[in-house]
Amino acid sequence: MISYMPYPVRIDDIVVETEDGNQKSFKLVFENEAHTKAWKHVAGQFAMLSLAGQGEIPIGIASSPTEEDHLLFTVNRAGKVTTALHQMTIGDRMGVRGPLGKGFPVDTEMKGKNIVIIAGGFAVTTLRATLISLLARRSDYGKITFIYGARTPGMLLYRDELQQWAQRGDIDLHVTIDREAPGWDGLVGFVPTIAGQVAPSPENSVALICGPPIMIKFTMPPLEAIGWTDDQVYLSLENRMKCGEGVCCHCNVGPTLVCKDGPVFTRRQVKKLPIEY
Amino acid sequence: MKVFKISPAELDTMIEQWNKVHVVYAPAMEKQAAASPDCAPGWCRVDGSAALTLLPLLTGPTLASVKPFFFPQPETLLTYTLENTRPDKGMMREPERSKDMQVVLGVRPCDARSVLLNNLPYQEDQFFQANRQRTALVGFICDQTLSTCFCSRMGGSPLDNEGLDLALSRAEDGFIVEVCSEKGEALVTGLELAPAPEGDISALAARRNAGGNPSATELDSLKGSELGTLYDAAMWQSLGEACINCGACTFICPTCYCFDIQDEVVRGQGRRIRYWDSCMFPLYSLHTSGHNPRGQKVQRTRNRFLHKLKYFPDRFGPFSCVGCGRCVKDCPVNIDIREVMDDLMHLTAVE
Incomplete structure (x- = not known):
């Protein structure tokens, strides 16, 4: 039964992720041990962050299910609830309702495959969750390619982890920024350009692409040119949501409910939908 | 009995x-x-x-x-x-x-x-x-x-x-x-x-x-028809022009069931409430970024009718309309869902 009751959680840590201060990561721990155990999610799912007096917002879960003792959400300050959340401090109490929606098929279609992850801007959050999930069972997957771009070095999320991943040797990591910047000796160029240069083979592969619509639009042609098909590509949609449980109707894209049928869809599924997202 | x-x-x-x-x-x-x-x-x-x-x-x-x-x-x-x-x-x-x-x-x-x-x-x-x-x-x-x-x-x-x-x-x-x-x-x-x-x-x-x-309803042919045929129909344009998106039809409708959730605090005591919403309103689908997937009136008008006659039956089987006629009676610009159904039927017959 749907009760709309969030789990009580406490903010355990806050990290300001970006140089503009607009992205903060919130590490949340459950107040009740039983809830820690009850919570089971899959990378790619989302949850409602609940602030008493402010409301709820649907946010992708940035932590992997393998990080068992806490949840991580990276939140862009944009509206009423996110602004209130950005003003909260460590130790403050709030709520989490979820997990909601369908995640990436890490335990099914992705198993045994080469995985190509392409992320732009702060859409990287659920892909961080995915990568950590994959790394926890690294031998279940083939080659992992991770392409991630942001406007500037200071707008990259999870910079410490990016460095760790770069040193591992079992991830083909490509981190890029839009324009030259002082002190940056990594890749420069938009994500679609880098994806075209990396040209990951579609053979026995699955791609997960999250980013601004314009990035996705320009990333697809270079991939299609080397044989990628719409069934191999997973995207994640977002729409305004209220219940997150398939009842309130807000997030519908034609006959499809983003909260219930998604947010993760194959590109083939997305192409069949009216453009209402 | x-x-x-x-x-x-x-x-x-x-x-x-x-x-x-x-x-x-x-x-x-x-x-x-x-x-x-x-x-x-x-x-x-x-x-x-x-x-x-x-x-x-x-x-x-x-x-x-x-x-x-x-x-x-x-x-x-x-x-x-x-x-x-x-x-x-x-x-x-x-x-x-x-x-x-x-x-x-x-x-x-x-x-x-x-x-x-x-x-x-x-x-x-x-x-x-x-x-x-x-x-x-x-x-x-x-x-x-x-x-x-x-x-x-x-x-x-x-x-x-x-x-x-x-x-x-x-x-x-x-x-x-x-x-x-x-x-x-x-x-x-x-x-x-x-x-x-x-x-x-x-x-x-x-x-x-x-x-x-x-x-047995003659409308059942709508259920089997391609979404694209119904969605891309020219009729939505004129219907969307007539509709003033007042939302009256959705509130009096017995089978319109969408809702909004808001927090309401009065003198320190808060409650989270849900109340009737309407897909006729631009705010319904507005993203925080300013992007609105159904920013145009015609898109919202189409959404209401297709939800009742296509999206809901695709998911659950029956149409989401019981034919009470309240919306026909109370629409300020005389939009009649029976005519909308006739037009859609005609489309699928042509198809």
């Missing part, structure tokens, strides 16, 4: 009996519609003495549908305090909810059916289900229909008792009472009612048979 026959005086007594132990509502007459502080617009509390005179045993749908009894406006989902001195500040609590049985009189077959349809998306919603548990529908099958009625076209019938707990129909010198559910059974337990004479029962059955098979 038990069938009784009662006189008008017995109906009055029945209602008085229910009123002693339950909360009893009846459809408000036009003039009373806004004057009932303790219940939803279009309904009023029955005070025992004048029960029968409150019942508009006329024709066509009641002023308001039964939606507010299952989906109250607003419904409190949870409560909390924001007072700084309180140790439980910000902690979410289950709301206190009435467990009183509510009996709704004068319910039309179309509205009874709407509850069954709304139950499909609300199957797992504990608030809707709790309200269903505590609500008994005492209906009147329709003597006559209005020019705006089209329940038969949507797979219903003016004579149906589906979804009702007690179904009353007019007979000579009184009413036939069909007991349609356990809740209905409970309502007549302890009342000394006479079984209906065989002649009245067969007369009712004959009326129903004369109505034909309501479950």
Whole structure:
């Protein structure tokens, strides 16, 4: 039964992720041990962050299910609830309702495959969750390619982890920024350009692409040119949501409910939908 | 199924009996519609003495549908305090909810059916289900229909008792009472009612048979048609131009069920509530970024009709419309869903 009751959680840590201060990561721990155990999610799912007096917002879960003792959400300050959340401090109490929606098929279609992850801007959050999930069972997957771009070095999320991943040797990591910047000796160029240069083979592969619509639009042609098909590509949609449980109707894209049928869809599924997202 | 026959005086007594132990509502007459502080617009509390005179045993749908009894406006989902001195500040609590049985009189077959349809998306919603548990529908099958009625076209019938707990129909010198559910059974337990004479029962059955098979609908071809054919139709343009997105159709509609959730804090005491929303409003789909997937009027108008006639049936089977005709009657720019259906049917026939 749907009760709309969030789990009580406490903010355990806050990290300001970006140089503009607009992205903060919130590490949340459950107040009740039983809830820690009850919570089971899959990378790619989302949850409602609940602030008493402010409301709820649907946010992708940035932590992997393998990080068992806490949840991580990276939140862009944009509206009423996110602004209130950005003003909260460590130790403050709030709520989490979820997990909601369908995640990436890490335990099914992705198993045994080469995985190509392409992320732009702060859409990287659920892909961080995915990568950590994959790394926890690294031998279940083939080659992992991770392409991630942001406007500037200071707008990259999870910079410490990016460095760790770069040193591992079992991830083909490509981190890029839009324009030259002082002190940056990594890749420069938009994500679609880098994806075209990396040209990951579609053979026995699955791609997960999250980013601004314009990035996705320009990333697809270079991939299609080397044989990628719409069934191999997973995207994640977002729409305004209220219940997150398939009842309130807000997030519908034609006959499809983003909260219930998604947010993760194959590109083939997305192409069949009216453009209402 | 038990069938009784009662006189008008017995109906009055029945209602008085229910009123002693339950909360009893009846459809408000036009003039009373806004004057009932303790219940939803279009309904009023029955005070025992004048029960029968409150019942508009006329024709066509009641002023308001039964939606507010299952989906109250607003419904409190949870409560909390924001007072700084309180140790439980910000902690979410289950709301206190009435467990009183509510009996709704004068319910039309179309509205009874709407509850069954709304139950499909609300199957797992504990608030809707709790309200269903505590609500008994005492209906009147329709003597006559209005020019705006089209329940038969949507797979219903003016004579149906589906979804009702007690179904009353007019007979000579009184009413036939069909007991349609356990809740209905409970309502007549302890009342000394006479079984209906065989002649009245067969007369009712004959009326129903004369109505034909309501479950076969010519509209079913819409269900099998390609979404693209319906979605890309040119007709939405002119319809969207006429529609002023006032949302009236969605609020009076018994099967429009979408909602918004907001936090409301008054003097430090907060509650999270849900209330009726409308896909006719631009805010409904607006992203925080400013992007709006249905930013144009025509997109919103199309969404309402396709939700009822395509999206809902694709997911659940039946159409999300019972043909009560309230939207036809009350649309300020005379948009008629029957014409929309005709146009869509024509499209699929061409296809």
